[in-house]
Amino acid sequence: xxxxxxxxxxxxxxxxxxxxxxxxxxxxxxxxxxxxxxxxxxxxxxxxxxxxxxxxxxxxxxxxxxxxxxxxxxxxxxxxxxxxxxxxxxxxxxxxxxxxxxxxxxxxxxxxxxxxxxxxxxxxxxxxxxxxxxxxxxxxxxxxxxxxxxxxxxxxxxxxxxxxxxxxxxxxxxxxxxxxxxxxxxxxxxxxxxxxxxxxxxxxxxxxxxxxxxxxxxxxxxxxxxxxxxxxxxxxxxxxxxxxxxxxxxxxxxxxxxxxxxxxxxxxxxxxxxxxxxxxxxxxxxxxxxxxxxxxxxxxxxxxxxxxxxxxxxxxxxxxxxxxxxxxxxxxxxxxxxxxxxxxxxxxxxxxxxxxxxxxxxxxxxxxxxxxxxxxxxxxxxxxxxxxxxxxxxxxxxxxxxxxxxxxxxxxxxxxxxxxxxxxxxxxxxxxxxxxxxxxxxxxxxxxxxxxxxxxxxxxxxxxxxxxxxxxxxxxxx
Numbered sequence: 001x002x003x004x005x006x007x008x009x010x011x012x013x014x015x016x017x018x019x020x021x022x023x024x025x026x027x028x029x030x031x032x033x034x035x036x037x038x039x040x041x042x043x044x045x046x047x048x049x050x051x052x053x054x055x056x057x058x059x060x061x062x063x064x065x066x067x068x069x070x071x072x073x074x075x076x077x078x079x080x081x082x083x084x085x086x087x088x089x090x091x092x093x094x095x096x097x098x099x100x101x102x103x104x105x106x107x108x109x110x111x112x113x114x115x116x117x118x119x120x121x122x123x124x125x126x127x128x129x130x131x132x133x134x135x136x137x138x139x140x141x142x143x144x145x146x147x148x149x150x151x152x153x154x155x156x157x158x159x160x161x162x163x164x165x166x167x168x169x170x171x172x173x174x175x176x177x178x179x180x181x182x183x184x185x186x187x188x189x190x191x192x193x194x195x196x197x198x199x200x201x202x203x204x205x206x207x208x209x210x211x212x213x214x215x216x217x218x219x220x221x222x223x224x225x226x227x228x229x230x231x232x233x234x235x236x237x238x239x240x241x242x243x244x245x246x247x248x249x250x251x252x253x254x255x256x257x258x259x260x261x262x263x264x265x266x267x268x269x270x271x272x273x274x275x276x277x278x279x280x281x282x283x284x285x286x287x288x289x290x291x292x293x294x295x296x297x298x299x300x301x302x303x304x305x306x307x308x309x310x311x312x313x314x315x316x317x318x319x320x321x322x323x324x325x326x327x328x329x330x331x332x333x334x335x336x337x338x339x340x341x342x343x344x345x346x347x348x349x350x351x352x353x354x355x356x357x358x359x360x361x362x363x364x365x366x367x368x369x370x371x372x373x374x375x376x377x378x379x380x381x382x383x384x385x386x387x388x389x390x391x392x393x394x395x396x397x398x399x400x401x402x403x404x405x406x407x408x409x410x411x412x413x414x415x416x417x418x419x420x421x422x423x424x425x426x427x428x429x430x431x432x433x434x435x436x437x438x439x440x441x442x443x444x445x446x447x448x449x450x451x452x453x454x455x456x457x458x459x460x461x462x463x464x465x466x467x468x469x470x471x472x473x474x475x476x477x478x
Contacts, residue, residue, distance in 0.1 A: 021105055021397060022153045022430055027197045027231050029352035032155070032265050032298055034430075041110075041155075041430065042290065042344035043267050043299035044336060045085035046078060050317060052308040053118050056090035063092045068099030073323060073405045074305065076422045077315065079107040081329065082336040082433030085155060086110070087269060087301050090117045093143030098398045101151045106400045106424045108431035110155035112269075112301075113148050114201075115141035115184065126163045129176035135380035139389050141180070142187050146392035149192040156197035156232060158269070159184055164212050165203040171369045174215045178228035179375045181216075185227045186385050199232035201269040204239065206251075210258050211368035217264055218359035220372050228374050229356065233262070234269025236303075240285035241273035247288050260296045263354045268300025274312050280327035286335040290344060296351070299344070302332060324410045325439050336433040400424060411439030 023036040032041040049055055049064055056063050065071065065088060078086065086104065088111055091097065104111060116123035122140055125132035141159075148154045159180045163173050177200055184198045202212050216230040240250035247253055259266040268289065272281055289300055307313025307326065314329040357363060361370040377385070405420040417440060425431070 045301035047304040048086040065100040071100035084430040105153040115144040161201040162203040182228035197231035201234035204237040219356040222358035232265040236270035238273040265298040267298040270303040415440040
């Protein structure tokens with residue numbers, strides 16, 4: 001009997017120690033694809049930077065992913081919203097992010113990480129790309145790779161953001177963006193156990209947008225293995241403004257025509273115009289972005305999670321760390337709940353097999369720099385790439401022990417959301433919209449988390465199947 005009870009205890013200990021993880025994703029032509037299910041991942045995302053740029057505080061070892069309790073709170077609300085991806089702009093590669101990364105992983109949310117920061121020396125300076133491209137800078141961005149390469153929910157890295165943003169920046173900067181992409185991809189190939197995609201986030205400046213994409217997408221000398229080529233292309237687009245905007249007036253038809261034959265995934269790395277001012281965003285564009293007319297794109301990330309000075313927040317973070325949902329959150333959740341999830345997972349087979357164009361002057365307009373000679377790595381970079389950086393902080397998944405959110409959260413009506421908690425997923429997919437409303441109405445208590453998280457029944461089913469297996473093993477022992 002003692003040995004039987006001990007065996008049962010060991011089985012349950014094994015069960016409780018399991019970390020339920022999302023599947024790593026890879027780029028296949030125009031799509032992001034789940035490496036296990038082979039289904040397409042359409043990004044249903046939100047840009048995540050609580051505190052804005054000021055939330056990045058390396059002197060006090062703080063960034064958006066450094067506090068597990070805060071991440072628990074936000075992961076619960078993002079999971080209810082239906083999000084499957086966040087973009088995190090500013091991270092400190094010298095601190096540990098295991099708790100936050102594991103929480104987002106546990107709720108089925110991927111992370112796209114920017115390797116740069118707004119501090120001097122931690123990004124390519126568009127006014128002086130050559131002077132800002134040095135071994136110290138590379139050591140910093142390689143540190144970000146080391147920090148996040150071990151998390152299966154690291155979807156990719158942004159090598160740069162809006163470095164090209166007007167006609168004055170189309171000379172020299174494109175070559176340095178490709179140089180940084182090359183160096184990051186070579187470092188990943190040497191030091192990561194999987195191929196994590198690297199790409200660029202572009203400003204929606206129509207004078208330079210198509211050229212920027214064409215320049216970064218093409219293969220130099222027709223080499224499909226050209227490491228300087230972008231793996232994906234993000235677009236910060238705010239052209240759909242107000243309830244009266246349409247697919248045509250917002251220029252989405254032009255974007256589809258531009259990117260329909262792309263050989264890499266293209267998605268909105270920021271979207272969600274907040275004009276007219278003071279009016280909650282209806283997010284009508286979501287139905288177009290995730291509809292049949294725009295399946296050539298891979299979804300998008302709404303700007304942004306928390307209310308900052310620029311007035312784009314879905315939630316308001318109060319001084320005591322409680323959170324109040326804004327009407328924007330409700331509206332976005334309502335639009336997400338209308339999405340056809342089966343349509344989003346389907347991939348056009350031809351979109352995964354297209355070969356990139358060979359880089360040539362013919363791809364670009366006369367206004368864009370047509371120099372495809374990519375700068376060589378700076379002195380010392382080869383040693384870093386081959387041997388790794390000194391004393392890297394390498395992240396890994398840890399067990400998520402706490403699921404209940406300790407601080408209060410309130411709906412847009414001011415009524416407290418009851419029993420706010422994360423719902424840990426089994427290893428069977430990513431988070432999806434759940435079809436319910438998070439903000440309580442009137443004075444009615446909010447629904448329990450188990451009934452508001454997208455896909456909860458199937459996730460619970462996955463966990464129950466493991467429990468059934470455990471009990472079956474117990475019966476065999478008996």
